Amino acid sequence: MREGPAPTGGAVASAGTVDDLCRHAAALRRAATGVAAVLAGVRTTGGAGSPLRARLDGRVLVWQAALDADAEALRARAALLDRLAAGWALPTPGPWPAAAISPGPTSSRVPIVPAGPTVPIGPTVPIGPTVPIGPAEVAVGGIGGAAVRFDPVLLGALAARLRAAADRAAALGRVVAVAVGEADRTLTRMGAAGPGGPAGRGLRLVAVEAPAAAADIELRMARFAAAPITLRRVGPGDPSERPGRTPGGRPASPTALAVAAGLLALFDSGSRSIPDTPGVERLRAIRARLADLPGPIRAGVIGLLRGGPLTVLAAMAARLAGTPKPGAVLAAAELAGLADDLLAGAPPDLLGELVRALPWLEPAAPPPAGGERSGPVVGVDRSGDAIVRDGAEPGDVGQGAVADCYLAAALIGLARQDPALLAERLRRNPNGTVTVTLHPGSGAPVGVTVTATLPASRVSAPAPPGGGGGRGEAVQEIAMDGDNAAGQPELWPALYEKAYARLHGGYPAIGFGSASVALGTLTGRSVSRRAARETSVADLVALLGRGEVVVLATRSRTRPGGLVAAHAYPALAVDAARGRVLLRNPWDPAPGTDNVRWYAWSQVVADVHTVVHGPTR
Template identity: 35%
Template sequence: MTNVAAVGEGESASRRGLAAALRRAAAESLLLLVPVIALDNDSTWRSPWQRRCHARIGAWWLALVIGARRARERADALDSRPEPFPAGMGEQASGVAGAGVAAAGVAAAAGLGGGPGAAVAVDDAVCFEPERLAELARRLRVAERQAARLAGDVGPLGRAAGACQGLDLVRAEAGVMAAAIDRRLAASAAAEASSPGWGGAGSILVRPHAPPARPRAEKASSAVAELVTAIGTNPLELGVRELRAIAEQLARLEAGVASQVISGLRGRPLQVLATAVALAPARLDLGTLNLLPAVVSIADVILRVAPSSMLGEIVQLFPWLDPPPGAGYGPWHRAGSSARSAAAGLVLHDHTGEPVWVRGATPSDVRQGRVGDCYLLAALIGIVRADPGLLRRNLRENPNGTVTVTFPGGAGSTPGPIAVTITRSLPEEAETQREIGAGAENADGDPELWVALYEKAYARLAGSYAGTDGGDPAVAMRQLTGVEADRVDPDQISVEGISARLAAGDVVTLSTRARATGSSGLVPGHAYAILASDPPTGRVLVRSPWDQTASDDRPVWRQWASLRPDVRTVQLGATGRG
C-alpha cells in the first residue's frame, strides 16, 4: 500500500471527484423510479400481471435504496481516507449478477415475489387505460437509459462497493417490461385474445377501465377510511395527480367533520402525505406543472381545519408552514427547545389567544421590526388609509386559532388569489423576547396581531422572512389588492396630482434613492406611505413604517418640492373598492 505522504495532489483531486460523482449518482438513483411509480397504480392498469410488474418495480426500488446507501458510504470513505484506492477494485461479485441475486433476496424477504415461476390468482379480466399505460412504458424506457448512464457514472469503484445493485436491475428489466406492455397494448388494439406477458403467458379479456366511483363522505369515519386508502403507505406511490385528488377530497370535507377527519389521519397517514407533498416538485412534468398549487395547498387545508392540539405536529410535518427567519437573523430554534433560555438565537412565540384586531386597522398599528420589508408595510399603511375593510376581508380567523390570509394578486408567476394559512407563532429573540418582524402590539401597547400576521403570510410566499428583504411597494400593492399599481417619476406628479389620487381612494407610496441628494430628511433606500396632501401649501403627509417615537419619522408634513430630489419612484394603486 502506498504511504499516505506519497499520495499526490492529482490522486487526491481524483478521489474528491469520484466521491462527488458517487453522491450525485446516489441522489439521482433515488429519484429514478419516481415517474414510473407515479403511474403504477389501479388508475393505469389492474390485473395479476400488473401485480407481478408492481412486485418487480418494488424490488428495483429496494435495491436502488441499498445501492444509494452504499454509494454514499463509499463517497464518505473516499473523503475521509487519504490513502490511494485499494487494489483490485473492479468488476467483482457485486456486479450485475451479484446485484440481481441481492435484490431478489431483498424482494423475497419483503414478500414481493414476482419471479417467472410465481403463481398468481386468475382474474376475470384485465382493466387498463391505454394512454396511461403507454406513458408508463415510455417512462420505463427512460428509466432504463438513465440507469445505464448512472451505472457508468459510479464506475468500477462504485460497482465494487455495491452501488449498482438497483441500477443494474432497472437497466436489465425496465426495457423488457416496457416491451411487454407494448405487446399487450398492440394485442388489445388488434382485438387479439392472448399475448405473452412478463413472467409468463396467459389469456386476457380486455375491457375498458372504469375506476370505482368514490362515495361521498358523509361521516368522519368513512372520510378517514377513504383518505387512508387514497394515501396508502408509500409516499412514492403518490404522484402529482394522486395528490391533487387528495387535495380535492380534503377541500370537500364538511365543516362539521373536517377536524375529526384530520385527527383520524394522525400518525402514519399524515407522515406519508407530508413526504409525498414535499417530493411533488421533483415529480413535475409539463403535463402536471399546473397541478402544483393544488398539491401545495394540502398543507394549508390541513392546518386550517386540524384540531388546535395538533397544530404543532402539523407544522413539524409540513415545516414550510412556519417560514424560517433566513440568513442574517441569527440561529433558529423551534419553540420548546433547550435554546429558549440561550443568550442568542431566535425562537417562536405562540400568540394564540391574542386578538387579531382591537379597534380595526389603523396606520398607527404598523411598526416595522428588523426585517427589511418597508415596502410591504408602507403598502399596508396606504391600504389602511384607503380601504381598511379590504385587509379585514382578506384575513380570516379559523376556529382552531390559525388565520388564513388571501392575496388577491397572487405571488410571482402564480396568479391570484392565493390563500395562505399560518399559525399565530412569531419569531422573536430568545434573550430580549422582541419580535424580529412587525410588532405584535398597536401604538397603545395592546396586543394586536394583524400586521405581524400579514407579514408572516407574505414571508411564507417568499420562503422566509429574509426573502422579503427589499422590494417594490407597487408589487406589494398588487399582491394585497389584486390591482396593478403605477410607478411614476416624482417629477411627473404634483401635489395636486397626489391629492386627486388620494381623494379617489387610491394608495400612494414612495421609495427613496439609495443615496440622499438633498436635505429632505428622508431615509435613503426606504419606503413611505403618503396619507394626505395640502395643495395650497405644497405639502404632503408622509408616514414611515419604522417603530419610532411620534416626533421621529411618524406622520410628518413635508414640502413636496424638498422631497422630490431624494425620491426615486412614486407608486399609485387602487384597492379595487367599488
C-alpha cells in the first residue's frame, strides 16, 4: 500500500511493464546482497600494533564503506522500480530522449578516504624492511616497540583471499552493470528518466586495490624469506652445482629442489660450450613447475641463475634467434616465455642483471622528444606508483612523443566502454614488475612482463624557490604519461604501451600503426572496419550502445579547421538528436583542458576514412 495518491504528470507503468520492473528490482536486490558480502572472509592477521595490519585494516574499512554505498544505491534503485510498478510516476525526461544519447564520459573515480594517520596499503606505498616474515613465525617490532608475530601461512592465505575478493568484485561488477542497464532500458522504453549515476564504484575499488594489497603482502614475504634455497659447490673444480643446505640455511622442499636442479641443468655453466638447445616439452615442463612454486620460493629458485647460468641463457637465446629451423623457432618462443617468467618472478635485486643479460626484455627506447639535443634516453623507476588508482578512465591516457595515436585511442575507448577489463589484465608481481595480458593477432592471451621503468629525457627545470643559483635539471617522460589528468601517478596507459612495444620489438617499431590491430591485441576479439561515408549517426549510437569501442581513423589530408590528419580519435558518446559525436584527441592535453569536443558528424565525416569498432569481451 502506498501513502497518498500517486503523483501525476510523469511516466506511469503499463500492465505490460510491471512484471519487468518487479523482475529488475529483484535482480538489483540480489546484486546488492552480493555487493555487501564481497569482502566476506577477508580478515587481517598479525599482532596488535603491526604497521602492516594497521594499513590493511584501514583499506578494508574504506573498501567496505564503498561497497555498502554501492549496495544502498542498488536498493534505492530497486525501491524506485517497485514504486513505479505500484503506480507511482517518475519525472518526465528532458527535451532529449534518453535513448538518443549514449552515455557520456561521467567520472567513475572513488575518493580515497584516509584511514586515520596511517598510509593506505597499495601500489603507492613504499615497500621497506619493516615487517620481517620468514618460513615460521617471526617476532618483530611493532608500533611502540611491541613484539608482533606473523605466520607466513596465514599471510599467504590472506593474500589469496584478497585476490579472490577482487575476482568476486570484478565478476559482480559485470552483473551489476547488466542489471542496472536492463532496468534503465525498461525505464527508457516507458519514457521515464532513470535515477542516473554510475553504479559499482566500490566494486571497481576492490577489483583494483585488493590485488595490489595482495602483491604488497607477497612482496614483503619474498623480501624477507632471505633466499629459501642456497647453492652449494661440491668442490672447487667441480662444475656440478646443486641446491642444498648450508649452515644456517633454511630447508628447501623436495619440489623446490627438483625445480632448481632442473633449471641449473638447463643452463649448466660448467662446460665451455653452450649446452644443446632443450626441447620444447622440457622447457614447458620447467615453466609449469616453476609457476607452481609459491612466490618467495620461486624467487629463491630463480636467484640461483645469477652469473654463469644467465650468461648461458643469453647465449642460448641468441643462437636460437639465428636458427630458422621450425623446431628452433618453437624452442625460441618457449625460451622467450621462460625469460618472461623469470622477469616476473625474480628477486628484486636480480632484475638489473636479468635485463642486462637479456636486453630484449626491455623494449628499445624511443628517440628523445627534443632530438639529440635532449641527450640520451634515461629510465625513470615508477615501480612504487599506482598502476590503476580508482578505475581506468579516458582522461588517464595522454599520448607522448611516440606516434602511436591509434593505440592511445584504443585505450581511451576501452577505458570508456569497459574500464574493468583494463584493470583485470594487469598484474603487479612481487618484485615490482607488471605482467600485461595481450592477444597478439587477436588470438590466445599472452602475458608480457615489463618493468615499471619508463623512458624519459633530461630537461631544464626552473630554479627552486628561495634561490639556489640558476636552473636545475629534471626528466620528462617520452612515451605515454605516467600521471593521470589530475597529475597523480597512474601507470596503466604507460604499462600497456610498454608491453605493446616489447611485443613488437621496441617503441620505434610501434609508430604509425593500425587501430584495428591494436584493439584486437588489447581485447582478443575480432575487430571490424567500415567506411566513414557509409556510417550514420544511428550506426554510431548502435555501436556504442552495444558496448563496442569505436575509433575514427582520419585521412592523410583533412579540411582546414577539421580533424587532425593521419590521426585516430575515439568516440565517447553520440547525440542522435543533434547529429553530434563526442571525440577525444588522444594527445596529452594542456593543463586545464581535456581534448574532448562535440563535432557535427555531417561535417567531420569527410575527414574520417575508416570507422574501427569491436567488442571488449
